[in-house]
Amino acid sequence: MCGIVGLLVKRDELRDQLGQLVTPMLDCMGTRGPDSAGLAVFHEPVAESHRRFGLFSPQFGFDWPQFHQRFVRDTGSDGVIRCIDSHATETATIAVNDFKEWLKDTYPNVHLISVGRAIEMYKDEGHPGEIAARFHFSELTGTHAVGHTRMATESAISPAHAHPYTAGEDFCLVHNGSLSNPYSIRRKLERRGIVFETDNDTEAGCRFLEWRMREGDTLEQAIETSFDELDGFFTFLMATDDRMVLVRDAFACKPAVVAETDDYVAVSSEFxxxxxxxxxxxxxxxxxxxxxxYSWTL
Amino acid sequence: MARALQLDLAKLSVREVNQFLHDELSASGADRIEILNPDGNHSIAAGLDADVVIDILGHAGYFTAGMNKRASVTIHGNAGWSVAENIMSGVVRVKGFASESAGASGHGGLVIIEGDASSRCGISMKGCDIVVGGSVGHFSAFMAQAGTLVVCGDAGPNLGDSIYEATIYVRGKIHSLGADAQEEELKGTDVEHISHLLAAAEIDGDAREFKRIASARKLYHWNAEAHQEY
Structure with a gap:
């Protein structure tokens, strides 16, 4: 089944309440997806020289301060780490590929789950309400957020299989539905050097769209192409640094409802x-x- | 008219409200019920079998007034998936829009959607009547067996796909007809039937402006030589 939620606030004053407003949305959709959940929150972008690296460690009680010290020492980058439980966001001036190299060599068990100037990411196993409490979602602030509650049907339940999925920078996607040709999409992309982290169908959709955008498509053009290339059912909710985008496949058998006021745009699987x-x-x-x-820009 | 009995879903669960409507309604003597704060909850007023008027004051979720018998239920807002699914008799009215599969499998009674109904409206309907003030989405009246679907607006792709003996009337544009659905001549009896349903639904419209869609009955018997092309 799965549930999707998204909220974009139109007034600056509401940015402080983003987490407070989106958390009950996610918790409520726990009935559609009780086994794992995730939330991507977008902030004002950091300076062009900086990146936010979203990190996940499967090791209980992982020492994030030590991770941070080691990162600063090894790379000579400045940096600020914000850590909570199994997740951390390291904000630093370093080239993305250099960071990835360093991480692979130094902490091969720590996963990079998001990269960008605006994105912050949390996803884990467990009931959405429990995950929201663990990571204090209600305290999060930002411009827009996209979340997912998962009921796994086609691949394992693990933090890495939880949505949102990311590809490239400041792009994430949540999916209600199932794709029936993820492996052919994957083979096509792998031949172009694109690396997958899971066997999840949504990751194929996410990486496909991001690949099209790197090839020069707008997100809209990439989505139009996906109507021909992606076989299956989907309601996709996507976010970039400055917008939230929603699309349903031709059969539209996966639900979505939108509520828009002068203050916000909210999307969910159910009213x-x-x-x-x-x-x-x-x-x-x-x-x-x-x-x-459907696209809403900040 | 006596004051309506109010049931507040901010204070009661859907199960409590429905159990009252099923088991305690006749003893209460109430013949008019207002349901407050529906807030998109599912299965509100499902499974009714009573002569009662129910007003749901707000947006309702999935399966609202499903399996309805005799009751007259009005949703003063939008309805989620499968509103009035399997309706047996009575009236279910949606003042706003209805999501997918409105009136699915309905056996009798009248379903009125004042706004748009989305895809698969009247799927597998078995004798109920559905009047939609707005437009319907793709695959509406899919495999519809009996009853009437009246659409005052437009119809989406594949209207009436694999339809049996139900009849569809559309006033606006039809994006496309589904397999074995065909447009037929609108006769006097059709105009009377449409007028009757529009009046019952309290929706204005000139019955002569509608197109009639019904089954070409070519799918009734398997034809191996058709190579799946109908």
Whole structure:
């Protein structure tokens, strides 16, 4: 089944409340996806020279301060680490590939789950409500957030199989549905040197779209191409540093509902998870049509 | 008219509300119920079998008024998937839009969607009538067996795919017809039937402006020489 949620706030004053507003949305969709969950939050981008590296360690009680010291010592980069439980965000001035090399050599068991100037990422196994509490989602601030609650159907339950998936920088995707040709997509991309981290179908969709964008497509063009190339069912909710984009496949058998006011745009699998939002009764509520691309920019 | 009995879903669970409607309604003497704060919850007022008027004040979730018998249920907002699914009799009205599969498998009674209904509206309907004030999405009346679907707006792709003996009337544009669905001549009896349903639904419209869609009945018998092309 799976649940998807997304919230983009239009007024700067609401940025402080982003986590507070999106957390009940995610928790409510726990009924659609109780086995794992994740949330990507987007902030004002850091300076062009900087990157936020989202990190996950499967090792209980992993020593993030020591990780940070080692990173600064080995690379000579400045950096700030924000860590919570199994996750950390290292914000530093270092080339992305240099960071990846250093991480692979020094901490091969620590996973890089997001890269960008705006994105911050959390995803793990467990009930969405429990994960939201563990990582204090309600305290998160930012411009927009995209989340997912997973009911695994086609690959294992693990933190790496939880959504959102990322590819490239400041791009993430959550998926309700299932793709039936992820392996042919994967083989096509692997021949072009694109590396996969899991056997999950959504990762194939995410990397496909990001590859198209690197080839020069806009996200809209990439999505149009995906209508022909991706076989299966999907409601995709995507985010970049400055927008949130929603699309459903031609059959539209995976739900989505949108509520828009002057203050925010909220997307969810079910209206139920939007009912707590301020002024929801005055919102323009609609169901997105099949194969139509909806995009909201900050 | 007596004041309506109010049931508040901010204070009661859907199960408590439905159990009251199933088991305690007649003893309560209430014939009009208002359900407050539906907040998109699922299965509100499902499985009713009583002569009662129910107003759901807000947006409702999936399966609202499913399996309805005799009751008259109005949703003063939008409805989620499968509103009035398997309706047996009575009336279910949605003031806003309805999500997928509205009136699915309905055997009898009347379903009214004042706004748009999305895809698969009236899928496998078995005798109910559905009147949609707006448009319907793809694969509406898919495998519909009996009853009538009236669409005042447009119809999406594959309308009436694999339809049996149900009838579809569309006033607006039809994106495409599904396999074995065909447009037929609109006769006097059709105009009367549409007028009757529009009046029952309290939706304005000139019945003569509609197109009639029904089964070409070519799928009734397997034809090996058709090579799956119908």
């Amino acid at each position: 139920r998870s939007l009912a707590h939002l301020p002024n929801i009764n005055a919102a323009n509520v609609f169901e997105p049509a099949p194969e139509q691309i």
